[in-house]
Amino acid sequence: MNESSLGIYFHVPFCAKKCPYCDFYSVPFSKSLSSDYVDAVLRNVNHYGDNSFVDTIYFGGGTPSLLTVQQIEEIINAVRESFNVDKQAEITIEANPAALNYEKLTALYEAGINRLSLGVQSMMENELKFLGRIHSPEKVRNIIHEAKMAGFSNISCDLMIGLPNQTTKNIAHSIKCLSEMQVNHISSYILKIENNTPFFFNGVSEMLPSDDDVSDIYLFMCDELEKYGFMQYEISNFAHEGFKSRHNSRYWKCLDYIGIGPAAHSGYKGRRFAVAGDVMKFIGEPFQTEVDTDTNPFSFEEKCMLSLRLTDGIDVNKLGIHKDKIMSKLPKLIENGLIISDGKKIVLTKKGFLMSNSIIEYLIFE
């Protein structure tokens, strides 16, 4: 990826049904609201457009696949008109398997989308029910098959771990199914109970596995994914050779991206800013209002924290004046199996990833 290139993220804030664990900003889908939303997106694309070289575009949400293909195509075309978009740009859409069919997949592919990120979460019927998802394992199988028929060769699936009563056998089953369907990328998240979600009020916290059990499940999942050729490249992300998410890699490498839409975040031209999670405000403004979210963006500490999320780790030469302090703390962490270092790089182990926040705190801030 070209280090001076730009990524564009669109937050599409609509969902067909709110999942009981989710606290992302989204509102119920309506045709007229989505039409006003797309108009506002187009105004903003035009507003930011400066012919910069764009090599990743990402539709996230929410459920972007609820927009019509014409709406998505209009947005992609607007980006192409306002920026210098790489012919090989990675263009991803997050999609709910329940909101797709073969016709839509074909049209999305023809509109320029070349990467699908499916909110699968599990290939176990009971886990999907618990998560309030509206698709079945069978639907996932059909959609992945149809996506391939439509031309998609770059497919990522989300997987959720740390569910109540989830066994390693369940995880192994989900991974085996996805691998058999030859998807290329898995993003895995540990279920967290967010404030003010139905799971928060329904006492799901008490049903969750202990921290030790979640650690065991995470380590098992990493090994299992590796067995099927999904190599870990970030705490939560695993890919076959050549299929790392180029757009998400921007976030960890502190490369520029503009976020457009309610609740979208940006890291752009040395600033970090966000847009209020309020679709009516977004629609009503000529251009989205940017609110700075960080007084010291792209600091050394932030860069270290983000680098340590990656299996490439931190280049020791980039530690500058902090090098001696940080290097002096390594032996204890290496001894405990949390870090490996060849003197040129510092990399967290899988066990280290599970404690990444406290390790980073210790290395950088203490």
Ligand code: SF4
């Ligand atoms: S998990 Fe995805 S589909 Fe479910 S409510 Fe959140 S954004 Fe919408």
